[in-house]
Amino acid sequence: MSTDWNTRTKLVHEGIRRSQYGEMAEALFLTQGFVYPSAEAAEARFIGAGEDEFIYARYGNPTTRMFEDRIAAIEGTEDAFACASGMAAINGALTSQLKAGDHVVAARQMFGSCLHVLKVLSGFGVGVTLVDGTKLYEWRAAMRPETKICFFESVSNPGLEVIDIAGVAEIAHAGGAVVVVDNVFASPIFSKAVAQGADIVVYSTTKHIDGGGRALGGVVCGTRAFIRGPLETYVKHTGGAMSPFHAWIMLSGMQTLDLRVRAQAANAAMAASAVAGHAALARTIYPGLIDHPQHALAMAQMGSGGTMLCLDLAGGKEAAFRFLNALKIVSISNNLGDAKSIATHPATTTHKNLSEEDRAVIGITPGLVRISLGIEDGADLVADLRQALDAV
Numbered sequence: 001m002s003t004d005w006n007t008r009t010k011l012v013h014e015g016i017r018r019s020q021y022g023e024m025a026e027a028l029f030l031t032q033g034f035v036y037p038s039a040e041a042a043e044a045r046f047i048g049a050g051e052d053e054f055i056y057a058r059y060g061n062p063t064t065r066m067f068e069d070r071i072a073a074i075e076g077t078e079d080a081f082a083c084a085s086g087m088a089a090i091n092g093a094l095t096s097q098l099k100a101g102d103h104v105v106a107a108r109q110m111f112g113s114c115l116h117v118l119k120v121l122s123g124f125g126v127g128v129t130l131v132d133g134t135k136l137y138e139w140r141a142a143m144r145p146e147t148k149i150c151f152f153e154s155v156s157n158p159g160l161e162v163i164d165i166a167g168v169a170e171i172a173h174a175g176g177a178v179v180v181v182d183n184v185f186a187s188p189i190f191s192k193a194v195a196q197g198a199d200i201v202v203y204s205t206t207k208h209i210d211g212g213g214r215a216l217g218g219v220v221c222g223t224r225a226f227i228r229g230p231l232e233t234y235v236k237h238t239g240g241a242m243s244p245f246h247a248w249i250m251l252s253g254m255q256t257l258d259l260r261v262r263a264q265a266a267n268a269a270m271a272a273s274a275v276a277g278h279a280a281l282a283r284t285i286y287p288g289l290i291d292h293p294q295h296a297l298a299m300a301q302m303g304s305g306g307t308m309l310c311l312d313l314a315g316g317k318e319a320a321f322r323f324l325n326a327l328k329i330v331s332i333s334n335n336l337g338d339a340k341s342i343a344t345h346p347a348t349t350t351h352k353n354l355s356e357e358d359r360a361v362i363g364i365t366p367g368l369v370r371i372s373l374g375i376e377d378g379a380d381l382v383a384d385l386r387q388a389l390d391a392v
């Protein structure tokens with residue numbers, strides 16, 4: 001494929017492999033295994049499989065490989081490995097590189113399951129230090145000679161705090177550590193993470209990449225040496241590979257990724273400025289708004305405020321619930337990046353397992369509502385949010 005192509009062309013054409021039938025659409029190779037013409041050919045493939053030679057779907061599959069090539073081309077990495085879920089990808093990206101005695105520095109503002117993976121690793125003798133990811137001096141102070149990985153969400157879930165990829169990368173690289181970025185909220189469309197110094201970029205493809213809220217998936221993007229070395233070895237032997245059926249769904253999702261994500265971000269920006277200052281709100285949190293603490297960083301790092309908006313209702317949980325229950329277009333659910341707009345109350349759902357103090361530290365107040373803007377008409381969404389705020 002061509003490296004001259006721009007993103008929208010790559011999203012439609014990159015990585016396609018056509019069978020002898022010359023099918024137009026990406027084929028779904030729903031097969032776990034592959035037939036070898038001879039015993040010698042089987043032996044040769046197990047010694048070293050070539051570019052388009054496959055062994056078993058847990059190791060790789062033509063449909064899965066199309067998805068891996070397409071996402072690597074978008075992200076600007078040499079290679080990618082598709083995983084069963086975002087968490088399989090994060091677990092693979094971390095665990096494949098660590099052993100007892102190693103140390104990880106990670107941002108405290110993180111999705112609960114990511115914190116759980118770090119807890120499991122610490123049980124196996126990996127040191128973990130959590131820092132406020134927005135404060136570079138905390139990253140610098142936490143580094144140790146045995147620090148192997150610096151890990152963070154570039155935009156935190158759900159608080160929408162933006163972490164400086166280039167700033168953390170400089171500190172990590174000076175200490176000989178690699179930078180693993182969970183880039184879900186930025187999405188591949190607003191990501192320049194590799195150019196900014198990230199070594200490994202991880203996505204939950206369940207979110208914007210599927211874009212229809214249909215299938216779980218994850219992907220790890222990085223150098224060929226890392227992806228086809230430690231990462232593939234770990235994931236293929238521990239069972240975290242993506243199913244070919246899900247890869248086929250992700251391939252079709254990617255064709256419209258740029259169109260959807262830009263429309264969603266435009267809706268988020270429009271909604272944020274339309275509701276900011278409403279009497280029912282204590283705070284409107286959107287990285288695209290000038291009063292966001294990391295507004296300048298968000299614009300420099302992503303060139304957009306993103307597709308997610310948080311509203312902190314002044315009346316706490318009761319007001320948040322009244323707002324949620326009054327919404328007519330926006331659904332109450334917990335996915336994000338979907339074509340359909342979704343509102344979530346983190347304190348009682350996605351982050352209910354944290355203590356109230358731990359929630360407060362990462363900005364999850366009882367009144368906080370996280371909204372993933374969809375691709376519906378922006379004016380309709382603004383009207384829906386406004387009438388629900390008025391109902392509070």
Ligand SMILES: *Cc1c(COP(=O)(O)O)cnc(C)c1O
Nearest residue numbers: 085086087111157184204206217
């Ligand atoms: C959803 C999400 C994950 C986990 O992805 P799954 O596909 O649900 O396993 C990890 N990190 C962030 C920031 C997420 O939003």
